[in-house]
Amino acid sequence: MRKKLISAALALTFAMSALTAGNVTAYADDGDVTTVTWYASRPVDGAIDKTMREIAQQYSDEHDGKWKMEVITEADRPSYLSKLRTLVAGGNMPDIIDIDATPYCQELVDAGLLVDVKKFLQDENLYDSYQPTALKYQEFTNGTMYTLPLEYHVEMIWYNKKIFADNNLEVPKTMDEWLDVCAKLKDAGITPIAVDGVDRWPVLRYLAFMPFRESGNDYIINLSEGKASMGDDIGKKAIDFMQKIGPYFQDGFGATDYATAQAMFLDGQAAMYYIGDWEIAAMQDEYQNGDIGYFYLPTYDGAKTAANEFCVNSGIGMAFNSETFDDKTKDFIKYVIANYGKLYAEKDQMSPIKTELSTDHEYSDLYKSVYNDMNNTGENFLKPWDCYLDSNSCQVMEDNLLLLAAGDQGPDEFINLVDSAIADYTNQ
Structure with missing residues (x-):
């Protein structure tokens, strides 16, 4: 079954940005396919967007098409945040959202709307898979963490x-x-x-x-x-x-x-x-x-x-709706963590997940220089x-x-x- 139906209000709110970005609008539940909706604030066809779509397609293929991720993008940050607030206030928060560890994010945490990402990573023995600074950047000042980094x-x-x-x-x-x-x-x-x-x-x-x-x-x-x-x-x-x-x-x-x-x-x-x-x-x-x-x-x-x-920094984090973060979504996120680093680095990006440089891809001298710098930064x-x-x-x-x-x-x-x-x- 589809994990969460997108309401008419959600579909209407997304319609303009979805059409503009060339994305698919609200997915129609056919009774068999599990669909996760990601409301993203990333450039369409950017490295993160491409990498996540590739991984989602691979995961769907491995599950006989019974799992899909709908990506609805609003790259303009102020517009994105305004629409996100409207969605949340109307009880229509998507399954996955993009958000920084800001005061507004803390409001969502206080309302019990977001998954404790640090606990999830620790429970799944995945916390040490990430660059320490990439995770620390996502933390609130009290050390809690509700967002997962996709960049570094x-x-x-x-x-x-x-x-x-x-x-x-x-x-x-x-x-x-x-x-x-x-x-x-x-x-x-x-x-x-x-x-x-x-x-x-x-x-x-x-x-x-x-x-x-x-x-x-x-x-x-x-x-x-x-x-x-x-x-x-x-x-x-x-x-x-x-x-x-x-x-x-x-x-x-x-x-x-x-x-x-x-x-x-x-x-x-x-x-x-x-x-x-x-x-x-x-x-x-x-x-x-x-x-x-x-x-x-x-x-x-x-x-x-x-x-x-x-x-x-590790940029805008990915956060998860605590109401819809079920075992299927958890399994997908673990799949992302296992596959993201290599694919993202091969797009000449620095991965927040610890990744050895692939021999399948030729990295420039500039990339390797910055890569080495990033592995030698201080704690602050x-x-x-x-x-x-x-x-x-x-x-x-x-x-x-x-x-x-x-x-x-x-x-x-x-x-x-x-x-x-x-x-x-x-x-x-």
Whole structure:
């Protein structure tokens, strides 16, 4: 029997995104086939999407077609979260959803709607199959975990080797050296850094750098819980760094989207660009030609976190509806864990599941370089601030951060707006 019928409301809510993405709409129960519905927030035909569809097809074939996974995708994150809230509020939560370990996710946990993924992995002796940091990233601050990672990333600063060489610049190892490199580039009439301001989160990363070097993730945890202020010493250092590095972003960065910012860097219009290893394919040719390289987040004397500790993440997690997580679904997830790592890595992606590189696939020098880096990172990692903040506080911070970085807002106003937004949430 089908495990869960999708209601008319669910089908209607999904209809537009399903048709747009070219996916199948709600599966009709024929009385024999078990169908699991995954409401996904991933790029259609992206590496995760392709890998999961391949595994689901293999699993279905091995079960004589009596099992199917319907993937309904809404890649636009804000739209996805809005629809997910509507579905959950209406009692129509899909069998599998994509979600970060955010305050909203905690609300779902508190309501008993999500499966304890850590317990599931431990009960099935699968916990040690994963990279430790990939799992730790999915945890709430209390150590509980309700989301399963499907990706694993490091984030770095890519740089144009020719621009650096022409201007006698060395790869910076400290934050001060990084700012000094930026100043010399700007003096030479070169845009130091390309950044995607439209999506906000790339700019938010810059605000998080100094607090991470100062305190790991302790400061953002305390800030998000109303136990710290943006005006504390660490917060002021973050603001000061933001004001110093913001003038080195391209003109009009707040209106620059992801693709444009990346193209600026790859076309040599900017000397540096911060992005993660998920863009290895885009960087491959220029790296192989010796035109670009990368370095990780600089540090400084006395920093709490080490040079091999920076933003390492396992992205949006996969969570499971506790009401419909039956033995058949458990068996499928175990099948995913057994097969995912190899297939995903062969798409030139870093797997959260411990995986030896396959001899059936030729990996580039860039891939192998990043792969080795990821196996030598420290215990601490910068967890993106938008994973800790409630949605409204995050939006207030991100929107005003663009003004702060552009020099259109002062520190005091930024501090007051952020603190007020967090207080409104924590005092509810």
